Amino acid sequence: MLLYMSNSAQEAQSTPLHSVSVAGVVVREDGRLLAIRRADNGTWELPGGVLELDETPEAGVRREVLEETGIHVEVDELTGVYKNTTRGIVALVFRCKPAGGEERTSSESTAVDWLTPDQVSEYMSEVYAIRLLDALDGAGPHVRSHDGKRLTSAR
Template sequence: MVGTPRHSVSVAGIVVDESGRVLVIRRRDNGHWEPPGGVLELDETPEEGVRREVLEETGTSVEVTHLTGVYKNMRRGVVALVYRCVPLTIPTQATAEATEVRWMTLDEVRRAMSPAYAVRVTDAFEPHPRTRAHDGTDLLP
């Protein structure tokens, strides 16, 4: 169909250690704390994309366990598929895409991240996947 709007698809990994802490990054491009993730490439499955993005941004190999949520940035037209993951290796201190890589508790995540990103982390602790819309910062009703 001519003129049909296009969406971008991104993936993110909520990497949780045995203590319940979450692996997060401080993005090099904007300084924000977020779960590791990025654009899904055309030739990869969502799970492959999550493994690649988490490795690129944290230096950590992960096992992807399950989908925890689907989130749409209404302003930018980006649909994010978010997956819970288990770390298989130890993260690095910083990467080409992250000035800091560290473990945070859920309380620290809620304080450090904007609501649109913190909810991706907290939803990963719920029993069923969620769908949500946001404007890039705040959740929309």
């Protein structure tokens, strides 16, 4: 049996796929920012994860922040789009306000804390700290790329 595949189907098969994630920059009234220490690698990051096929980005942010921190949020606005060029992940980051709940860890986090902007820069790698700091500057949405460790310049 001879199988025929159109050029467009062949091109689609060879085109790399991307994953879409969402994350919340949760800002308290005192200016502190919600962060987690990840259980899998011990790094400090903002709460977030993979967007599910059947949910809106805003619903995904609310779900991920609640799952990882115990905090309910109101989603305000998109503050940045960040692409990890090494892993093919596009992250949509939204500024949020806390709307109830209590901080708790989860299977994905070993610590949950409210950090100052200075602590964010100290505790987090550049590619994660910039997401929180971008959300505070009001100049977004920002569009940035990184290789998983460092920001890369626009091409």
